[in-house]
Amino acid sequence: MTTTADHLAEWWSLAACRHVNPDLFFPASVTGPGRAQAAGAKAVCARCPVRRDCLRYALAAGSVQGVWGGMSEEERRLLRQREAKARVRAARRLGRRAPASSAAAASSAAPADV
Numbered sequence: 001m002t003t004t005a006d007h008l009a010e011w012w013s014l015a016a017c018r019h020v021n022p023d024l025f026f027p028a029s030v031t032g033p034g035r036a037q038a039a040g041a042k043a044v045c046a047r048c049p050v051r052r053d054c055l056r057y058a059l060a061a062g063s064v065q066g067v068w069g070g071m072s073e074e075e076r077r078l079l080r081q082r083e084a085k086a087r088v089r090a091a092r093r094l095g096r097r098a099p100a101s102s103a104a105a106a107s108s109a110a111p112a113d114v
Contacts, residue, residue, distance in 0.1 A: 011057075016048035017041075026066040030074065038067055045070035 012018070017025065025041045027034035045051050045067065055069025058076055065073060 011050040011053040014050045015054060016044050016050075020044055025068070030072065038072055041067035042070050 024037060024044070027037040027041070029035075030038065045054070048054065048070075051069050053069075055071060055076075058064045058068035058071070059080065063073075064076075068076070071079065
């Protein structure tokens with residue numbers, strides 16, 4: 001039986017960031033030097049073969065700090081909001097109530113364009 005920890009260890013061992021200083025992925029701010037630091041982290045993510053798994057992990061975990069899956073905390077928050085709004089619109093079109101908002105619903109699949 002594969003556990004969540006097993007799956008995490010599986011993709012994490014393939015991550016492009018595994019040999020990079022972890023501090024790169026946790027900028028102190030989103031402006032000034034922090035902005036350049038986040039861009040450097042996102043450049044590592046851009047070439048990562050498991051970027052989607054990483055993003056799914058961060059979305060499912062909820063409030064995770066730093067750059068994960070090529071997205072900052074703020075970008076992930078906005079992504080969750082867009083997905084929640086899309087679920088509400090889809091439910092309205094089908095004449096149903098919107099599903100409850102949760103991190104699990106937001107992280108069921110990473111968007112195709114990330």
